[in-house]
Structure formats: structure tokens, C-alpha cells
Amino acid sequence: MQVEFKRPSFCIKYLSSLTSDEWINLALSNPIDMLIDHANCERKAAGVAIQLMFRYPSEPDLAEVLSPIAREELEHFEKILYFLKNLGKSLKALKPPPYGTELSRIIRKDEPNRMLDSFLVAGLIEARSHERLSLLALNSELESFRRLYESLLESEARHFGIYWKLAQKKFSKAKTLDRLKELSKIESKILSQTFSMPRVHS
Amino acid sequence: MQVEFKRPSFCIKYLSSLTSDEWINLALSNPIDMLIDHANCERKAAGVAIQLMFRYPSEPDLAEVLSPIAREELEHFEKILYFLKNLGKSLKALKPPPYGTELSRIIRKDEPNRMLDSFLVAGLIEARSHERLSLLALNSELESFRRLYESLLESEARHFGIYWKLAQKKFSKAKTLDRLKELSKIESKILSQTFSMPRVHS
Numbered sequence: 001m002q003v004e005f006k007r008p009s010f011c012i013k014y015l016s017s018l019t020s021d022e023w024i025n026l027a028l029s030n031p032i033d034m035l036i037d038h039a040n041c042e043r044k045a046a047g048v049a050i051q052l053m054f055r056y057p058s059e060p061d062l063a064e065v066l067s068p069i070a071r072e073e074l075e076h077f078e079k080i081l082y083f084l085k086n087l088g089k090s091l092k093a094l095k096p097p098p099y100g101t102e103l104s105r106i107i108r109k110d111e112p113n114r115m116l117d118s119f120l121v122a123g124l125i126e127a128r129s130h131e132r133l134s135l136l137a138l139n140s141e142l143e144s145f146r147r148l149y150e151s152l153l154e155s156e157a158r159h160f161g162i163y164w165k166l167a168q169k170k171f172s173k174a175k176t177l178d179r180l181k182e183l184s185k186i187e188s189k190i191l192s193q194t195f196s197m198p199r200v201h202s
Numbered sequence: 203m204q205v206e207f208k209r210p211s212f213c214i215k216y217l218s219s220l221t222s223d224e225w226i227n228l229a230l231s232n233p234i235d236m237l238i239d240h241a242n243c244e245r246k247a248a249g250v251a252i253q254l255m256f257r258y259p260s261e262p263d264l265a266e267v268l269s270p271i272a273r274e275e276l277e278h279f280e281k282i283l284y285f286l287k288n289l290g291k292s293l294k295a296l297k298p299p300p301y302g303t304e305l306s307r308i309i310r311k312d313e314p315n316r317m318l319d320s321f322l323v324a325g326l327i328e329a330r331s332h333e334r335l336s337l338l339a340l341n342s343e344l345e346s347f348r349r350l351y352e353s354l355l356e357s358e359a360r361h362f363g364i365y366w367k368l369a370q371k372k373f374s375k376a377k378t379l380d381r382l383k384e385l386s387k388i389e390s391k392i393l394s395q396t397f398s399m400p401r402v403h404s
Contacts, residue, residue, distance in 0.1 A: 047252050057295040067276045074269045093259040
């Protein structure tokens with residue numbers, strides 16, 4: 001029998017495709033690996049924000065918004081860590097899906113394109129995380145998991161908004177939007193390639 | 203006339219040498235550059251903590267202490283950022299002193315020595331920051347600067363303690379102490395090489 005999954009009423013509109021039922025099935029069947037992978041994603045997202053602060057140390061008003069993002073990602077990382085501990089589980093390295101590497105590969109190397117692409121790719125990852133955490137918040141079997149994901153997902157949407165605003169402050173709206181559409185198509189294409197492991201971005 | 207500088211009553215005892223009057227003079231004559239450099243140091247320290255979490259993802263109880271360190275470094279970074287903004291100043295890239303690079307160079311490449319050295323070097327940097335921020339808290343001309351440094355320095359000592367405990371949890375006390383003494387001598391030697399720019403670790 002085909003299970004009908006609940007879908008979030010709000011998704012960031014720039015995603016070019018919605019997540020498949022196959023992903024939801026795989027994710028729900030592997031709740032612990034999904035949590036560990038998501039903890040790793042929060043840590044990575046903090047690293048990305050700090051890396052951007054390093055790369056553009058004199059960019060006005062950049063550190064002011066990226067440093068709080070990094071702190072919030074780390075807070076979430078710790079939240080998942082303690083949730084796992086309460087379940088008697090701990091962090092571990094998980095083979096990552098090709099998503100992050102493939103996305104970094106499409107960031108153009110020349111400035112200021114590199115900056116634009118970096119903001120938009122970081123934003124798209126937050127947007128996709130928001131969609132997928134929403135799916136987990138709606139469909140996870142245990143209430144404690146649903147509540148945990150519910151508590152994490154709002155900030156993913158907010159972070160998308162911050163990266164989007166950063167891009168728009170520096171580049172024209174038309175240029176930002178055109179490039180976001182291009183990148184979003186590539187993001188969906190990457191996800192359409194099969195990856196059989198349960199990961200947030202598989 | 204030779205000015206007598208105030209010295210802190212408490213210094214982390216593992217430092218092999220105290221900071222020279224020359225450094226204090228140079229630092230006090232360049233208060234803005236010192237602040238900007240210290241903001242960069244806080245950001246770097248957050249990066250180091252996150253990097254260690256990435257390198258040892260399955261190490262028990264490591265992320266639990268490193269993630270809060272990284273968050274606190276970022277909070278301090280933001281505090282300095284807003285202090286600078288109130289003065290009409292902003293962040294900028296400053297040529298770093300050779301300190302960080304020289305210290306990373308002496309971290310052994312083979313595990314578990316690499317882990318021990320990484321903890322101890324991170325701790326020594328915190329210890330030196332504690333000593334130097336104490337000097338700035340005691341001797342800065344303006345009260346606002348003295349108060350700012352006062353509010354930052356306690357956590358540097360605490361972070362030293364955390365890295366020290368991390369090392370001792372994994373390695374014997376004798377081994378940890380012996381290596382700390384060796385590294386501490388090298389740290390002092392690096393600082394004894396002249397670097398004419400006003401930096402926290404020049």
C-alpha cells in the first residue's frame with residue numbers, strides 16, 4: 001500500500017523540484033542516521049559562514065549577519081548532539097552524499113561572481129534543508145523527533161532569506177534572480193541522481 | 203621617562219615568558235589595530251575549534267565542549283565588531299604575525315600526537331591571549347577599552363583549561379605536561395623574534 005506523506009504548506013519558492021516520496025521513505029526508515037547527518041550539516045553550515053567571513057574580511061555588514069548564523073548552526077548542532085545522547089547514540093562520520101561537492105563545483109571562480117554564487121548556493125542548501133526538515137517534522141514516527149525537527153526548521157528558512165538579502169545588497173535583483181534560477185535547476189538535478197544512503201541532502 | 207606598566211596578578215603558569223614592555227608600548231599606541239586584530243583572532247579561534255570537530259567527528263565528548271567554545275569566540279567577535287562600529291571603525295584584513303603559522307608547523311603529523319599537539323597549541327594561544335588582554339585591560343588609556351578587554355579575557359583562561367582537560371582525558375598527565383612545556387618554550391621563542399606590527403600575537 002502506498003503511504004500518502006504529509007507535505008509542508010510552505011516551501012521556499014525558488015526550489016526547482018520537490019523532494020520525492022522515495023527520499024521520504026528512506027529518511028523515515030533511518031531516523032538515527034538522518035539525525036547524525038543533520039548534526040554534521042549544521043556543523044558544516046557553521047563552517048561555511050565562518051569561511052565566507054574569512055574570505056571577505058572587509059566586506060561591510062557581512063560579518064554582522066554571518067557570525068550569528070554560524071552561532072545558531074552550532075546551537076542546533078549541540079541540540080541534536082544532546083538529543084542523540086539521550087537516545088544512547090553518538091555522532092559519527094557518515095559518508096556524505098555528492099551534493100555539497102557538486103554544488104561547490106558550480107561556484108564560479110572569478111569575483112564578484114564567486115561571491116554571488118557562494119551566497120546563493122549557501123541559501124539554496126538552507127532552502128532544501130528547510131523543505132526536508134519540514135517533511136521530517138510532519139512525517140516522523142515519534143513525536144520527540146517531530147518536535148525536534150519543528151524546532152530546527154524555521155531558522156533554515158530565515159538563513160535562506162539572509163543569504164538572499166546579502167546577494168541582493170551587492171548585486172542587482174535581476175542578476176541575483178537569474179543566477180538563483182540557474183543554480184536551483186542544477187541543485188534539483190544533483191538531487192535527482194540516485195544516492196541510496198539516508199542523508200539530508202541525498 | 204620609563205613608564206611602569208601594570209601587570210596582571212594572575213597569569214597561566216605554563217607560559218614560558220612574560221610579554222615585554224616593548225609589546226605593551228606598541229599595543230597601547232595602536233588601540234584600533236589591536237582591536238581589529240583581536241576580532242580576527244576570535245574568528246580564527248572559532249574556526250580552529252570547528253576544524254577540530256571536523257577532524258575528530260567520532261571522538262567522545264569533544265564536540266560538546268568545542269562547539270560552545272566556537273560560539274563564545276563568535277560572540278566576542280561580534281562584541282568587538284559593534285564596539286568598533288560605535289567608534290566609526292570597521293574590520294579589515296591585517297597582515298598576521300608569523301605566530302599562528304609557526305605554531306601550526308610544530309604540530310606533529312602522526313596521530314595521536316597530532317591530536318595532543320593540536321589541543322596544547324590551541325590552549326597555549328588562549329593562554330597568551332589571556333595574558334595580553336589582561337595587559338590591555340590594565341593599561342589601556344580609555345576606560346571603555348579597559349572594560350571591553352576585561353569582559354573578554356576571562357574566557358581565554360577558561361578555554362585554556364578546556365583544551366588542557368581535553369588533552370589530559372586522552373593522554374597521561376606526564377606526557378601532556380612534558381609536551382606542553384616543550385611547546386611553551388617554542389611559543390615564547392616565536393614571540394621573541396621581532397615583529398614590528400601591533401598585533402595580539404606579535
